[in-house]
Amino acid sequence: MSIGLIWFGNDLRTADQTMMWHASQEVDQLICVFCDSSLADTSPLSAYATPSTSRKVFLRQGLNDLSKSLSELGQTLFVSSLPAHHVITTLLNELPITHVYRNLHPGWYEQKALDDLKEAFSDVQFRLFSGLQLFSPSHTTFIGNQFPDTFSKFRKHMERLEVSPPAPEINRLPAIAPFVLPNISPWKVTQEQEAPLFNGGELAALTQLSDYFATPLPSTYKETRNAFDGWENSTKFSAWLAQGSISPKQIKACLDVYERDHGANDSTYWIFFELLWRDYFHGYGLHYGRQLFARQGIRGQGAQGSFYPERFKKWCQGNTPYPIVNACMRQLNQTGYMSNRGRQLVASCLIYDLGIDWRYGAAYFESQLLDYDVASNWGNWQYIAGVGADPRGGRHFNLDKQARTYDPEQR
Known part of the structure; x- marks a missing residue:
């Protein structure tokens, strides 16, 4: 038995x-x-x-x-x-x-x-x-069994590989092995009020997957993905990916069908590109381990900032001198979501304009983001802070310029 x-x-x-x-x-x-x-x-x-x-x-x-x-x-x-x-x-x-x-x-x-x-x-x-990734992590180490130190090296290698199809459907699982142990009990289905944007679970995930690829939106994804607001401006798959309610392979399979039926372009490729970024950070987390949380990151040097409790509190609350940062942080606190560009800007603000240790920002994102993924979150914060995979040594954004480009009405 x-x-x-x-x-x-x-x-x-x-x-x-x-x-x-x-x-x-x-x-x-x-x-x-x-x-x-x-x-x-x-x-x-x-x-x-x-x-x-x-x-x-x-x-x-x-x-x-x-x-x-x-x-x-x-x-x-x-x-x-x-x-x-x-x-x-x-x-x-x-x-x-x-x-x-x-x-x-x-x-x-x-x-x-x-x-x-x-x-x-x-x-x-x-x-x-490897049910959380597009590719098995064994495929992500190469060049002398070393993990690539930049995403560009990773992408050039991985995008040439074939993504295996999703696993076969399961019709029945083996019988339950009976047991009674303290503190381990059957899940009791709870009654949860539906959220205005994101609801967890496989059903909601598959609905979004189907709905998104039933529209022409994938063909304009690259042009709209950095917009701060608007449900249709990006795929919105990230929360369900982080929960594992859908898999990267399911998304890639739907993307392949869309490209077959409607044609491929830079925007449809960019959906695959973002899935590759996610795989990169998963391999990054597996390779660097505890360094993912280190102040000096994977580079062992270059970290800026300290901890200023009052400044940090105001940043968390969206009460900084920067309207664009405040709008993004309020959106995060109210919805559990923030656009990709918004995340870059508020991280840059925390590190370079407020002088705060990047790890406190990463921890706050961990508390709030519905799409929190340990490798993507901490890896991206290292990237902005200049202690991770960014070959340019960090990203300090001009907040006034970004506000004029992405939030001219200062919402």
């Missing part, structure tokens, strides 16, 4: 789940568990990264959808608010589990938990998959 354990994280879906497909073929019984890492210390500045109410609601919506989908496949979603390492250790100690299925996570703390478990339970098969 073989018993499998699917360890969910930022992959709250049943479609395009290679790890689930393998579990359906390889084990006789199965347990599906999610550990709520929002209660764990996942960064050095965790006191500033406490998830907002909006982030918690978005997560619960995602768990609701996953629970319903698993039920239709004959399974139950178990959830614990304890740290993942503790939960998985308990399950492996108390039950004769033979296989653990997990999508590779780019965070250092998540990787350490996994590595410690693999070392402690060497008799268990740990089956690892």
Whole structure:
């Protein structure tokens, strides 16, 4: 009798789940568990990264959808608010589990938990998959087994590779392995009020995916993506990608169909380009590990700023001397979302105009962004701060010029 354990994280879906497909073929019984890492210390500045109410609601919506989908496949979603390492250790100690299925996570703390478990339970098969990325992380190290120090090198190599199609559909999962353990219980579907913009879960994610590619918007994406406002100006996939309610491969498959039917151009390529950026930062996080959170970044030098509590508080509240920054921060606090250009500007302001250590900004984004992704968030902040992958050594934006270009009405 073989018993499998699917360890969910930022992959709250049943479609395009290679790890689930393998579990359906390889084990006789199965347990599906999610550990709520929002209660764990996942960064050095965790006191500033406490998830907002909006982030918690978005997560619960995602768990609701996953629970319903698993039920239709004959399974139950178990959830614990304890740290993942503790939960998985308990399950492996108390039950004769033979296989653990997990999508590779780019965070250092998540990787350490996994590595410690693999070392402690060497008799268990740990089956690892790349369900969070376009490409397997094994494809992202090259040139003497080194991770590329710039995105350009990465892109030139990776864009020539073929993206594998989404995983086969799963019609049934193995039966539930019965167990009763404290602090690990079936998820009880909650009633959540719908948000005006983003609602978590696989159903909402697939709806946005279908709706977006049913329009001509992909053909103008590159020209509109930096706009501060407007639902249609960018894909808006990022929150569901971060939650794992959709996968990069699902997006790429829809993009391929769109280009086949409507033609490819710079804008449709740019959607793929942004997915490559995401893969780059995932590989970056896996390669550099704890340096993702280091003040000096991956370069070991060049960090600016200190911590000024009052300045930082005003930045968080959108109460700085810069109207464009204030508008972006208010949008973030109210919706859990901010445009790509807005993120660059408020980060530049915090680091170069307010003189604050970039890590405090990264931690605040962690608390607020619905699309928070550990590698993309901390990697992008390092990029702006000049301690990461930017070959130009950081990006200091002229806020007055940017306001004239992107927010002439000072909204």
